[in-house]
Amino acid sequence: xxxxxxxxxxxxxxxxxxxxxxxxxxxxxxxxxxxxxxxxxxxxxxxxxxxxxxxxxxxxxxxxxxxxxxxxxxxxxxxxxxxxxxxxxxxxxxxxxxxxxxxxxxxxxxxxxxxxxxxxxxxxxxxxxxxxxxxxxxxxxxxxxxxxxxxxxxxxxxxxxxxxxxxxxxxxxxxxxxxxxxxxxxxxxxxxxxxxxxxxxxxxxxxxxxxxxxxxxxxxxxxxxxxxxxxxxxxxxxxxxxxxxxxxxxxxxxxxxxxxxxxxxxxxxxxxxxxxxxxxxxxxxxxxxxxxxxxxxxxxxxxx
Numbered sequence: 001x002x003x004x005x006x007x008x009x010x011x012x013x014x015x016x017x018x019x020x021x022x023x024x025x026x027x028x029x030x031x032x033x034x035x036x037x038x039x040x041x042x043x044x045x046x047x048x049x050x051x052x053x054x055x056x057x058x059x060x061x062x063x064x065x066x067x068x069x070x071x072x073x074x075x076x077x078x079x080x081x082x083x084x085x086x087x088x089x090x091x092x093x094x095x096x097x098x099x100x101x102x103x104x105x106x107x108x109x110x111x112x113x114x115x116x117x118x119x120x121x122x123x124x125x126x127x128x129x130x131x132x133x134x135x136x137x138x139x140x141x142x143x144x145x146x147x148x149x150x151x152x153x154x155x156x157x158x159x160x161x162x163x164x165x166x167x168x169x170x171x172x173x174x175x176x177x178x179x180x181x182x183x184x185x186x187x188x189x190x191x192x193x194x195x196x197x198x199x200x201x202x203x204x205x206x207x208x209x210x211x212x213x214x215x216x217x218x219x220x221x222x223x224x225x226x227x228x229x230x231x232x233x234x235x236x237x238x239x240x241x242x243x244x245x246x247x248x249x250x251x252x253x254x255x256x257x258x259x260x261x262x263x264x265x266x267x268x269x270x271x272x273x274x275x276x277x278x279x280x281x282x283x284x285x286x287x288x289x290x291x292x293x294x295x296x297x298x299x300x301x302x303x304x
Contacts, residue, residue, distance in 0.1 A: 034298040044139045051142050055149040062154075074161045081109040088226040098228050099265040103166050107262055108225040110162055111255045114155045115191050116216050121147035122195025123212050126203035126301050133302035140301045141294050144199040148192040152184070162262075171263055179261035187254040189283040193290030200294050203301055223251040230270045247272035250282040 035043065044051075085105055088094045095101035125143040126133060133140060167173075202208050229246050232238065246252065252272075257279055259266040272278065 034295070037292070037295060040139055040295050040298070044141055047138055047142055051146045051149060055146040055153060059150045059153050074158050077110050077113045077158055078161060080113070081106045084109060084226045094227050097231055100169060100171060100263055103169050103171050103263050104259060104266065105226060106162060106165050107259050108255050110155065110158050111258050112220055112223060112225045112251060114151055114187065115251055116220065118148040118151040118191035118195050119198055119216065120212055121151065123198040123202040123209045125195065125199040127206045127209070130302055140298055141196060141291065144195040144294070145192050148188060148195050151191070152188050166262060174264055176261050180258055183254060183257040183261060183279065186279045186283040189287040190250055190254070193286030196290040196294035200297050219251060222246060223249055224255060248278055253278050253282065
């Protein structure tokens with residue numbers, strides 16, 4: 001007589017929908033899930049004091065090992081300006097075509113350094129702070145924004161030296177200096193947005209940080225830091241599309257706005273058309289676009 005073995009029917013694995021319903025019924029949520037955009041903004045605003053304190057602490061510690069300490073905050077861009085003056089102003093003769101060349105150059109170097117340093121720091125904002133990212137729960141956008149704020153604080157320290165240079169070279173104090181405030185606000189918004197874009201890219205591919213110095217150096221050379229874009233634009237042999245691209249280059253836009261605000265010999269005719277509209281457009285596009293782009297990968301930072 002044959003013996004029939006009865007095996008229990010295979011159990012069905014619970015479907016994802018069943019698990020989601022079970023979790024919702026008991027008030028459970030995914031650990032580290034990305035919050036909605038409005039909630040993310042609220043969380044970021046709630047940590048605004050942390051962002052300010054973190055930026056100040058990083059700025060204070062930046063030169064803590066150097067004997068001259070915080071003096072390097074001003075000395076570094078000044079030394080860069082001195083090198084550029086010797087190469088471009090003296091050897092290449094650029095200073096002969098630009099009035100008030102030293103204030104023109106130093107302003108360009110200081111404003112460019114603000115953008116360059118913000119983007120470089122933003123590129124390493126996540127990959128260079130993995131311990132903090134993995135240990136604490138907070139909106140990760142706080143890191144690239146705090147690094148951009150750190151560079152703004154450093155620029156404000158450097159502005160004291162810039163004012164001294166302007167006065168020493170005969171540039172008078174003018175009511176137009178007030179325009180530097182909205183120009184810096186727009187540039188900060190742009191820098192923070194690009195920093196968030198680069199922070200997400202750098203978190204996924206840390207090698208980007210090694211490539212960025214070459215990209216930024218090329219960007220600097222086409223941004224009119226050491227030479228006047230409007231002088232180059234007057235040349236007939238330059239294609240019109242190249243002229244337009246040079247004029248709407250965001251780094252050049254913010255540099256020109258600061259030169260117009262601070263240097264009386266830099267006239268409105270030297271500004272590209274609709275310069276304030278371009279400055280606002282770049283700030284909104286980079287600030288809002290960069291923030292959303294960074295937020296979309298919020299749950300991936302610090303993993304893997």
